[in-house]
Amino acid sequence: MVQNLHGRERIGTLVWGQFVKRLFVRILVGLAAIAVAAAANAEPAKIRFILDWKAQGPGAWFYVARDKGYFQAEGLDVLIDQGDGSAAAVSKIMTGTYDAGFGDINAVIQNAALHPGEQPLMVYMLYNRAPYALIVKADGPIKTLKDVEGHVLAAPAGSATERMFKPLALKNGVDASTVKVLNAAPNLIEQLLVTGQADVIAQFAPTSYMNFLAMKKSPEKDFRWFFYSENGLDLYSNGILVSQKLLKENPEAVRHLVAALNRAILDVAANPDLGITTLMNVEPLTNFDLEKQRLIYTIDQQLRTEEVAKLGLGDLDDNRLQAAIKTVADAYGLSRQPSMDEVFSRAFLPPKADRMMSPGH
Structure with missing residues (x-):
C-alpha cells in the first residue's frame, strides 16, 4: 500500500513536471509571438536625408531605395530632400537640420579638425574617384x-x-x-x-x-x-554621412540605412534604366536619355575603380585616406589632422560579398 502511494506520488510528480514544461513552452511561444507582432507594428525610425544635389541621374539610387521599399524593409522612414552642394550637405547635417545625407568626405575632414565631435561621420564611401x-x-x-x-x-x-x-x-x-x-x-x-x-x-x-x-x-x-x-590630388569624394546624434541614439538605424542604400546602389549600377525610371516619378520633366548617360558616366568614372574591385563599394584604403587628410590639413592650415576614425567608419558596412559590383550594366 505504501509502495503504491509512493508510485502514485512519483507519477503525479512526473505529470506535473510535464505540465509545467508544456506551460513554459507555451508562454515562451506566446511571448515570441507578441515580440514579433510588436516588431511588425513598431514605428519605423524616421531619418531626414539631404542629397548633395538636385534630382539627377547620379542620385537615382536614393529614390530607388525609397520607392522600391528598401528603406521600409529595413524598418526606416526616410525623407529625402534635394541638396545644393556636397560640402553644404555636411553643414546641414552638423546643424541638426538633417540626420544623414550624401556629401563630401573632405569637408568632413575640415570640420573634424575645426569642430571635433560635431562633424558627421562617413559610413559608406561611394565616389571612390573624386569627380x-x-x-x-x-x-x-x-x-x-x-x-x-x-x-x-x-x-x-x-x-x-x-x-x-x-x-x-x-x-x-x-x-x-x-x-x-x-x-x-x-x-x-x-x-x-x-x-x-x-x-x-x-x-x-x-x-x-x-x-x-x-x-x-x-x-x-x-x-x-x-x-x-x-593633377596631384588623389582624393575621395562623396559618400553616406550620418550625424553624431543618430550614431549615438540609434546605431542600428545607421546599419539599416547603409544596407538599404547599398542594395539600391547595386541594383541601379546593374540596371541604370531602373534608376532613371524611378527618377522620372520624382521629376517628370527628366530627360531620360540625358540622365541615363549622366548616371552611367558617374558609375563608370567614380564607382568602377581598381580599389572598389578589390574592397567592394563603401570601403576605402586607410593609407589613401590618411594621405587625403594630410593634404586637406596642409592646404587649409588646420590646427590638427583628424584621425581616420573621426572621418570614416566601416563598422556599419554589409559583408564584402554583398558590396561587390557586377562586371557591367
Missing part, C-alpha cells in the same frame, strides 16, 4: 593650371569642387588668392563659361559633361578639362 574638375574653353587663354591665376572662377556656393580648389592650387604652384570666385546658381555655371562671364568653372565632371551636351556643345572639343585626380 572634381576645372573646365575652361578650348579656345580660351587658359592652357595650363597656372594660367587660371588672375581669372574668374565660377562655382555653386557650397561646392566641394570649389572648396578643394585651394589644395589643387597648392599642389600645382598656383596662387589661389589671385583667382576671383564667382558663386552662382547651379543651373547657370556652364552658361557663365560659355558666355564669357567666367573664365573657368569648378564642377563635378558628370554634371558639366551632360549639361554641355544639353547645350548642344561638345564636351571634348569645345572645352579643356583639368581633373583634380590627374
